[in-house]
Amino acid sequence: MHRVLAASWETSLRVLRHALVVGLLLGSLLGGIAPALAAELGVREVVLEPCPRSDVGAQPEQGRSGTASCYALRGVVANPSRRAVVDTDVYAVILDASGEPVLQNRTRVGSIGDVPSGDSAFALRLAVPAGTPGPLQVRHVKARGFSAPVRRRAGENDELLPLEQALDPVDPA
Secondary structure (H helix, E strand, O other): OHHHHHHHHHHHHHHHHHHHHHHHHHHHHOOOOOOOOEEEEEEEEEEEEEOOOOOOOOOOOOOOOOOEEEEEEEEEEEEOOOOOEEEEEEEEEEEOOOOOEOOOOOOEEEEEEEEOOEEEEEEEEEEEEOOOOOOOEEEEEEEEEEOOOOOOOOOOOOOOOHHHOOOOOOOOO
């Protein structure tokens, strides 16, 4: 009986050693990629206002269906950790004057990139269907980021669409 338990124990150790070696090899092949942990961030002082006419995201309404109005969502995001949170997305429910959702089936309103430790002002553009009855309301705003990058970063020579370009966190008007 003792020999059977000893043999079983040795087999278990061999399998564990094999799994450890395979895990180490796989980790080195993937460049030591560590899992990215999600972080919830606080958001406050949220304001939703039309983009200035001079803003690159502002599109003149041309009387055709399918046009959109540019709005700037600005606020302050709080990162209580000592480390930066990366690839941060902002989520919110945008409602029109009658309380109906403006962005159907969508609560992710955009990305604000990396958030350093402490409080940071942020701003992002939203394309709202033209003719949406205002005033617009913003509810349930939150931000979620990660401890490590989870998406490809735009390079210096990458062309960005107007709504993807940086927006000044402080209203220039």
